[in-house]
Amino acid sequence: MKNVMKRAWEIARKGQEKFGGKVSEYFAESLRISWAIEKDSEEVSLEPKKATITTSSGSRNHKSWVAEITGTHPRWKLNREFVEADNETWMEKTFTLTDGIYEVCNAGDREFIEVVNGQVNYIGYNDVMEQVA
Numbered sequence: 001m002k003n004v005m006k007r008a009w010e011i012a013r014k015g016q017e018k019f020g021g022k023v024s025e026y027f028a029e030s031l032r033i034s035w036a037i038e039k040d041s042e043e044v045s046l047e048p049k050k051a052t053i054t055t056s057s058g059s060r061n062h063k064s065w066v067a068e069i070t071g072t073h074p075r076w077k078l079n080r081e082f083v084e085a086d087n088e089t090w091m092e093k094t095f096t097l098t099d100g101i102y103e104v105c106n107a108g109d110r111e112f113i114e115v116v117n118g119q120v121n122y123i124g125y126n127d128v129m130e131q132v133a
Contacts, residue, residue, distance in 0.1 A: 008034040049118030053095045055106040057088065062108035064093055069101040069112075072132055078103070101128055 058064035
Protein backbone atom coordinates (compact mmCIF):
# COMPACT_ATOMS: atom_id res chain seq x y z
CA MET A 1 0.00 0.00 0.00
CA LYS A 2 2.90 2.35 0.73
CA ASN A 3 4.14 1.90 -2.80
CA VAL A 4 0.71 2.71 -4.20
CA MET A 5 0.46 6.01 -2.32
CA LYS A 6 4.06 6.97 -3.01
CA ARG A 7 3.64 6.20 -6.72
CA ALA A 8 0.35 8.17 -6.79
CA TRP A 9 2.04 11.29 -5.39
CA GLU A 10 4.90 10.91 -7.91
CA ILE A 11 2.41 10.64 -10.79
CA ALA A 12 0.48 13.67 -9.46
CA ARG A 13 3.70 15.73 -9.26
CA LYS A 14 4.60 14.82 -12.84
CA GLY A 15 1.12 15.88 -13.95
CA GLN A 16 1.47 19.18 -12.11
CA GLU A 17 4.92 19.81 -13.69
CA LYS A 18 3.61 19.07 -17.16
CA PHE A 19 0.22 20.82 -17.04
CA GLY A 20 0.46 23.26 -14.09
CA GLY A 21 -2.01 23.77 -11.25
CA LYS A 22 -1.92 22.10 -7.83
CA VAL A 23 -0.58 18.62 -7.14
CA SER A 24 -3.74 17.79 -5.18
CA GLU A 25 -5.83 18.36 -8.33
CA TYR A 26 -4.08 15.41 -9.98
CA PHE A 27 -4.05 13.10 -6.98
CA ALA A 28 -7.41 11.33 -7.46
CA GLU A 29 -6.60 10.24 -11.00
CA SER A 30 -3.00 9.41 -10.16
CA LEU A 31 -4.26 7.16 -7.34
CA ARG A 32 -6.46 5.26 -9.82
CA ILE A 33 -3.47 4.86 -12.14
CA SER A 34 -1.25 3.71 -9.28
CA TRP A 35 -3.77 1.05 -8.20
CA ALA A 36 -4.07 -0.18 -11.78
CA ILE A 37 -0.29 -0.54 -11.96
CA GLU A 38 -0.27 -2.43 -8.64
CA LYS A 39 -3.03 -4.76 -9.80
CA ASP A 40 -1.20 -5.55 -13.06
CA SER A 41 2.05 -6.30 -11.24
CA GLU A 42 0.22 -8.69 -8.85
CA GLU A 43 -1.31 -10.58 -11.76
CA VAL A 44 2.06 -10.94 -13.44
CA SER A 45 3.74 -12.24 -10.29
CA LEU A 46 1.29 -15.11 -9.78
CA GLU A 47 2.40 -18.71 -10.28
CA PRO A 48 3.47 -19.81 -13.77
CA LYS A 49 0.91 -20.77 -16.36
CA LYS A 50 0.01 -24.43 -16.59
CA ALA A 51 -1.09 -26.59 -19.50
CA THR A 52 -3.84 -29.19 -19.42
CA ILE A 53 -3.48 -32.43 -21.37
CA THR A 54 -6.33 -34.88 -21.88
CA THR A 55 -5.76 -38.50 -22.92
CA SER A 56 -8.08 -41.44 -23.31
CA SER A 57 -8.32 -43.67 -20.25
CA GLY A 58 -6.55 -46.44 -22.17
CA SER A 59 -7.24 -50.14 -21.95
CA ARG A 60 -5.85 -53.21 -20.25
CA ASN A 61 -3.25 -53.65 -23.01
CA HIS A 62 -2.61 -49.99 -23.88
CA LYS A 63 -2.28 -47.75 -20.84
CA SER A 64 -2.42 -43.95 -20.94
CA TRP A 65 0.06 -41.95 -18.87
CA VAL A 66 2.16 -38.78 -18.74
CA ALA A 67 5.72 -38.65 -17.42
CA GLU A 68 8.06 -35.71 -16.95
CA ILE A 69 11.52 -36.26 -18.44
CA THR A 70 13.96 -35.43 -15.63
CA GLY A 71 17.27 -36.48 -17.16
CA THR A 72 19.03 -39.45 -18.70
CA HIS A 73 18.98 -43.04 -17.47
CA PRO A 74 21.84 -45.50 -18.06
CA ARG A 75 19.57 -48.35 -19.12
CA TRP A 76 16.31 -46.77 -20.33
CA LYS A 77 17.90 -43.67 -21.95
CA LEU A 78 15.45 -41.24 -20.30
CA ASN A 79 14.64 -40.84 -16.63
CA ARG A 80 10.91 -40.31 -16.06
CA GLU A 81 8.72 -39.20 -13.18
CA PHE A 82 5.11 -40.17 -13.77
CA VAL A 83 2.49 -37.47 -13.30
CA GLU A 84 -0.69 -38.32 -11.43
CA ALA A 85 -3.93 -37.57 -13.27
CA ASP A 86 -5.99 -34.69 -11.86
CA ASN A 87 -9.25 -36.18 -13.06
CA GLU A 88 -9.94 -39.67 -14.33
CA THR A 89 -13.16 -41.05 -15.78
CA TRP A 90 -13.83 -44.28 -17.61
CA MET A 91 -13.24 -42.43 -20.93
CA GLU A 92 -10.41 -39.97 -20.29
CA LYS A 93 -7.66 -38.72 -17.99
CA THR A 94 -6.73 -35.07 -17.45
CA PHE A 95 -3.25 -33.92 -16.44
CA THR A 96 -2.10 -30.43 -15.38
CA LEU A 97 1.50 -29.74 -16.39
CA THR A 98 3.99 -26.98 -15.56
CA ASP A 99 6.99 -25.97 -17.69
CA GLY A 100 9.11 -28.95 -18.71
CA ILE A 101 9.51 -31.83 -21.14
CA TYR A 102 7.03 -34.71 -20.98
CA GLU A 103 6.36 -38.02 -22.66
CA VAL A 104 2.67 -38.64 -23.27
CA CYS A 105 1.36 -42.15 -23.91
CA ASN A 106 -2.23 -42.03 -25.12
CA ALA A 107 -3.50 -45.63 -25.27
CA GLY A 108 -0.18 -46.82 -26.70
CA ASP A 109 0.58 -43.83 -28.95
CA ARG A 110 3.67 -42.10 -27.52
CA GLU A 111 4.93 -38.59 -28.21
CA PHE A 112 7.05 -35.92 -26.55
CA ILE A 113 5.84 -32.45 -25.63
CA GLU A 114 7.47 -29.36 -24.19
CA VAL A 115 5.38 -27.06 -22.01
CA VAL A 116 6.55 -23.42 -21.97
CA ASN A 117 4.40 -20.76 -20.26
CA GLY A 118 1.30 -22.92 -20.57
CA GLN A 119 1.85 -23.56 -24.29
CA VAL A 120 2.26 -27.15 -25.51
CA ASN A 121 4.79 -27.80 -28.29
CA TYR A 122 5.26 -31.24 -29.82
CA ILE A 123 8.94 -32.16 -30.15
CA GLY A 124 10.92 -35.14 -31.41
CA TYR A 125 13.08 -37.64 -29.58
CA ASN A 126 16.32 -36.04 -30.81
CA ASP A 127 15.20 -32.64 -29.47
CA VAL A 128 14.51 -34.23 -26.08
CA MET A 129 17.95 -35.87 -25.99
CA GLU A 130 19.63 -32.53 -26.85
CA GLN A 131 17.82 -30.67 -24.08
CA VAL A 132 18.23 -33.34 -21.41
CA ALA A 133 21.83 -34.37 -22.05
